[in-house]
Amino acid sequence: MKRIIVSVTNDLSTDQRVDKVCNTLHNNNFNVLLIGRKLPNSFKLDRKYNTKRINLLFNTGFLFYAEYNFRIFFLLLFSKKDILLSNDLDTLLANFLVGKIQRKKLVYDSHELFTESPELINKPFVKYVWLKLENLILPKLENCYTVCKSIADFYNKKHKTNFKVVRNLPVKKTIKKGKISFSTKTKKIIIYQGSLNIGRGLELMINVMKHLNNHIFIIIGSGDVYEDLKNKTTKENLNDKVKFLGKLTPKELHKITPLADLGISLEENLGLNYRYALPNKIFDYIQAEVPVLVSNLPEMKRVIIDYKVGEIINDRAPKKLANQIKKILERDFSSELKKAKEKLVWEKEEPKLLSVFENC
Structure with missing residues (x-):
């Protein structure tokens, strides 16, 4: 039985993609160890495969990435393994070095165009460092995959790689x-x-809620702008229309999503990372039989065009978007959603994933 060590920089609690990958590998006779970090609010884990969380001194910025890669470099170096699975650019350096030193197979899963993320727009030096790392390592990778065709095409053209989807x-x-x-x-x-x-x-959606009188907007999750969004909601006197549920476990989320009448994914075109994004929440909405409203961006709108499970945003002006939402909620997408949810499932992707590991 081959042993795979999987590494991510998050705390493992809500990363559904990595959990699905690990479960698939575990169910196909791989011995899996997933490594992440421990945070004060981390949920307790109950997984079929092995997990390990690392307590760090730093949890943000350069020192976090440096400490994490330093720590997992030695952890990986002195752990038994046959295959290394690195998730995103922020775990790649340690995995790549250990793979080279010990001649172990390395697989790379790129969840996004990391160097094109909006968080790096106003940090040119930080972006430069990540780009240098990407340009150095990605052309040397043999076994890699990503979340959508646009990102795969981008990497394959830029680095002459063979990213699968x-x-x-x-x-x-x-x-x-x-x-x-x-x-x-x-x-x-x-x-x-x-x-x-x-x-x-x-x-934008908080502004839209000013024009919707018989609607409630539920926000689930956590992140950098959480407090800003809450403050804006209070400032605009919209606390009765906008509700924050915080971070939920996938199990909790599975019970809340079907209560919705409309799911949104309104990412802005802030660089290629968002332009090529194919958020998993779109498919979660579909699986819960909730119609979807998405941005007019290539990967997102392709889902709407192909499966007819919602609409593409017409105008980002709050009042016009509110009118579109009112109209979409008058339509019945139930038949299309039932058909789409049978096709857009992880079970259909598993053979593609396992084909990557056939080379290892």
Whole structure:
């Protein structure tokens, strides 16, 4: 049985993609160890495979990335393994060095265009360092995959690599509806789930709620702009229309998502990372049979065009977007959603994932 060590920089609690990958590998006779970091608010884990969380002195900025890669370099170096699986650029250096030193197979999963993320827009030196690392290592990789065709095409053209596509689709589930702690009465529920970072269209949606009188907007997740969004909601006197549920476990989220009438993914075109994004929340909405409203960006709108499970945003002006939301909520997408949810599941992606590891 081959032993795989998987590394990420998050705390493992809510990373559904990595959990699905690890479960697939475990179910196909790989011995899996997943390594992440420990945070004060980290949820307790109950996984079929082995996990390890590292306590760090630094949790943000350069010192965090430097400490984490330093720590996992030695952890990987002195651990038994056959294959290394690195997730995203921020874990790649340690994995690459150990792979070279000990001649171990390295697999790379790129969840996004890391160097094109909006967080790096105003940090040219930091972006320069990450680009140098990417340009140095990616052309040397043999076994790699990513979340969508646009990102795969980008890397393959730029670095002459052979990135395959393994979409971040949800595991097939039966719908189980939970309860929300506050009353929604007869209001239509609009939901956002995911990271609360710049460029996600959340400030826009709070402005849109001024023009929607029989609707409630639920925000699930945590991130850099969490407090800013809460402050904006209070400042605009929208606390009765905008509710924050914080970070939920995937199990909790699975029961909340089906309560919604509309799921949104309104990322802004802030660089190629967002332009080529294919957020897993879109597929989570579909699996919960919730219609979707998405940005007019290549990967997102392709889902809407191919499966007819919602609409593409027409105009980002708050009042016009509010009118589009009212109209979309009058439409019935139930038939299309039922068809799409049977096709857009992780079980369809597993053979693609396993084909990558056949080379190892």
